[in-house]
Amino acid sequence: MPLSTAHIATDHPARYVKQLISHLGHEVTAELTGAGRATITFPHGTCSLTSSPRELVLIAAAADLDALAGVQDAVTRHLQPLGTQEELRIGWREPIAGDALEIVAPAVDDYLLAHCTPAGQVLTELADTTREATGRAAGMQVSADEGALLEMLVRLSGARTAIEIGVFTGYSALCIARALPAGGRLLACDVSSEWTDIARPFWERAGVADRIDLKIGPALETLRALPGEPSFDFAFIDADKVNYPAYYDEIVPRLNPGGLLVLDNVFLGGRVLDPAFQGDDHQAMRRLNETVAGDERLDCVMLPVRDGVTLARKR
Ligand SMILES: C[S@@+](CC[C@H](N)C(=O)[O-])C[C@H]1O[C@@H](n2cnc3c(N)ncnc32)[C@H](O)[C@@H]1O
Numbered sequence: 001m002p003l004s005t006a007h008i009a010t011d012h013p014a015r016y017v018k019q020l021i022s023h024l025g026h027e028v029t030a031e032l033t034g035a036g037r038a039t040i041t042f043p044h045g046t047c048s049l050t051s052s053p054r055e056l057v058l059i060a061a062a063a064d065l066d067a068l069a070g071v072q073d074a075v076t077r078h079l080q081p082l083g084t085q086e087e088l089r090i091g092w093r094e095p096i097a098g099d100a101l102e103i104v105a106p107a108v109d110d111y112l113l114a115h116c117t118p119a120g121q122v123l124t125e126l127a128d129t130t131r132e133a134t135g136r137a138a139g140m141q142v143s144a145d146e147g148a149l150l151e152m153l154v155r156l157s158g159a160r161t162a163i164e165i166g167v168f169t170g171y172s173a174l175c176i177a178r179a180l181p182a183g184g185r186l187l188a189c190d191v192s193s194e195w196t197d198i199a200r201p202f203w204e205r206a207g208v209a210d211r212i213d214l215k216i217g218p219a220l221e222t223l224r225a226l227p228g229e230p231s232f233d234f235a236f237i238d239a240d241k242v243n244y245p246a247y248y249d250e251i252v253p254r255l256n257p258g259g260l261l262v263l264d265n266v267f268l269g270g271r272v273l274d275p276a277f278q279g280d281d282h283q284a285m286r287r288l289n290e291t292v293a294g295d296e297r298l299d300c301v302m303l304p305v306r307d308g309v310t311l312a313r314k315r
Pocket of ligand 1: 140141165166167168169170171172173189190191192195217218219238239240243
């Protein structure tokens with residue numbers, strides 16, 4: 001499904017969002033989804049609107065290029081006349097396919113991997129063993145640069161208590177655990193003993209096994225069984241996407257003030273941008289991305305690292 005974006009320079013983006021929604025509300029489904037944010041559903045496609053301090057960002061999507069042109073035209077025709085005090089310049093970019101987004105060019109990818117602190121022997125061997133033992137599933141493992149990012153974040157935040165949802169063969173858990181100070185603890189949650197059994201000898205070799213509590217079982221049950229008050233300084237969610245909103249709801253109240261939550265795969269391969277994808281996981285991730293951006297309990301930043309990583313720090 002093709003999609004196209006437009007950035008409109010203005011000091012009043014939220015005002016235009018509100019005006020456009022009330023203007024179009026009678027003709028199409030138009031819904032305010034948060035402060036200065038909205039989604040309009042036309043018969044032939046959708047357009048989402050987001051306000052940032054000095055611009056209004058539009059993302060239009062439709063089944064084919066003709067339908068996309070129809071969405072662009074409808075939005076432009078209704079939005080342009082709202083600029084009575086200023087001229088709104090609506091320049092749509094060339095359409096791209098939502099599920100074929102290349103977030104980082106391969107050459108940049110090679111370059112950045114060559115310029116991170118090397119992962120070291122144990123992590124490199126864990127990645128090799130994971131490939132041999134799990135085949136295609138090995139693609140679930142965090143990459144070396146994302147592992148380095150997690151390690152850096154744990155060290156920078158000074159976290160002592162951490163939780164991970166989605167362990168697999170233990171790569172990200174190892175990165176988190178080895179960045180904790182002496183006496184630090186990581187509660188690592190997964191449903192699979194088969195995969196997490198691969199982790200244990202590598203955690204031992206890295207000298208972090210004694211600071212990781214592995215809990216096998218549905219992570220939602222594990223979370224709900226924990227005390228409700230804040231106790232974690234760091235949390236990483238990288239498990240079944242459909243449960244991300246539920247994990248988020250359970251983890252945020254359990255984060256200490258200043259605690260950091262890291263969410264992996266927030267782009268879902270670009271599919272969150274593309275309304276052609278309406279699977280439960282796509283809908284859950286879209287809903288969560290909206291929730292996090294508007295959650296007054298946290299400050300957040302979404303990074304184009306791998307499949308999208310959101311950092312959310314509890315106020
Ligand atoms: C993307 S992998 C995690 C990768 C891991 N972070 C790493 O660096 O290798 C997702 C993991 O989530 C686990 N998982 C899926 N559904 C789960 C659930 N309901 N509760 C707990 N873990 C779950 C899977 O068993 C799998 O190991």
